[in-house]
Amino acid sequence: MIAVILALAAAVLWWPATHAQYRLVTLTPGTSRARSVPWQATVAVGAPVAAVVIVGFHAAIATALVSATVMWRRHRAQRLRSRDGETSDLLLALSVMTAELSVGAPPAPACAAAARELGVGQPRSPVADGLTMMAGRAELGGEVMPDVEASDQLSWHRVGVAWQTADRHGLPMIELVESVRADLLARRQFATRTRAGLAGPRATAAVLSGLPVIGILLGELMGAHPIGVLLGSGLGGVLLIVGTALSVAGLVWSERITDRVLDR
Structure with a gap:
C-alpha cells in the first residue's frame, strides 16, 4: 500500500503539462515553457519508492525521514540566501x-531612482518592486504604505515607515534613511559574527547526527552484521526507524536553536 501511494506521488510530479498550461506559459513572460520537476523532489519521492521496493517497509520510512530532512535543510538554506540578497538590495x-x-x-523620485538601480543587471527584485509601488503611490497623492502591519515581514517596509514618519512629523527624510541604513548594517554585521561563532556548534551537531552511521559501518567491519539486523522485518526494522527519527530530530532541534540566536 505504501509503495502504491509513493508511486502515485511520483506520477503526480512527472505528470505532463496540459495544453491550457502551455498556453498560459506562452502568455506569461519570464516563465519556462516546459514543466520541469526539480531533482530534489525527484530524489525525495524516488528514494523511498526504491527503498520500499528493494528493501522493505521499515527502510522506506527511514529513507523518507532522511529525504524530508535534506529537503528541509535545502529550503532553509535557500530562504537564508534570499533574505541576504534582499538585505543587500535594500542597502544599495x-x-x-x-x-x-x-x-x-x-522622496518619490529618489525612491524610483533606487528601484531603477536595483533593476539593472537582475531580472526581478522584491525590494525594487516595493520601492516602485511606494513611489507610484506617493506620486499619485496616496499613502506610501496604507497597511504597515501587514508588511512587517517585508524587508523594504523600513523605507515606508521612515517615509511616513518624515511626512507626519516634518523630519528630514535623509536623516531617517541614513539611520535605517546604519541599523541594517549593524544587524547584518551582528548576524555575520554570530554565524561565524555558531559554525563550530553546527559542525558538532552534524557530526553527532552521523555517528550512528559510523557505528553501523564499524560493526559491519567487525562482523556483527548490524545492517542485516536493521533491514530485517522484526525488531531491527523498528530500531532503524526509531534511530533515524532520533538522529533527524536532534539535527533539526540544533538548527532551530541556532536560528533563534540569529533571529534576536
Missing part, C-alpha cells in the same frame, strides 16, 4: 536614496 537602495536626497531630490 538606501545608498542611492541617500545620494539622491542629498542633492535635493524629492
Whole structure:
C-alpha cells in the first residue's frame, strides 16, 4: 500500500503539462515553457519508492525521514540566501536614496531612482518592486504604505515607515534613511559574527547526527552484521526507524536553536 501511494506521488510530479498550461506559459513572460520537476523532489519521492521496493517497509520510512530532512535543510538554506540578497538590495537602495536626497531630490523620485538601480543587471527584485509601488503611490497623492502591519515581514517596509514618519512629523527624510541604513548594517554585521561563532556548534551537531552511521559501518567491519539486523522485518526494522527519527530530530532541534540566536 505504501509503495502504491509513493508511486502515485511520483506520477503526480512527472505528470505532463496540459495544453491550457502551455498556453498560459506562452502568455506569461519570464516563465519556462516546459514543466520541469526539480531533482530534489525527484530524489525525495524516488528514494523511498526504491527503498520500499528493494528493501522493505521499515527502510522506506527511514529513507523518507532522511529525504524530508535534506529537503528541509535545502529550503532553509535557500530562504537564508534570499533574505541576504534582499538585505543587500535594500542597502544599495538606501545608498542611492541617500545620494539622491542629498542633492535635493524629492522622496518619490529618489525612491524610483533606487528601484531603477536595483533593476539593472537582475531580472526581478522584491525590494525594487516595493520601492516602485511606494513611489507610484506617493506620486499619485496616496499613502506610501496604507497597511504597515501587514508588511512587517517585508524587508523594504523600513523605507515606508521612515517615509511616513518624515511626512507626519516634518523630519528630514535623509536623516531617517541614513539611520535605517546604519541599523541594517549593524544587524547584518551582528548576524555575520554570530554565524561565524555558531559554525563550530553546527559542525558538532552534524557530526553527532552521523555517528550512528559510523557505528553501523564499524560493526559491519567487525562482523556483527548490524545492517542485516536493521533491514530485517522484526525488531531491527523498528530500531532503524526509531534511530533515524532520533538522529533527524536532534539535527533539526540544533538548527532551530541556532536560528533563534540569529533571529534576536
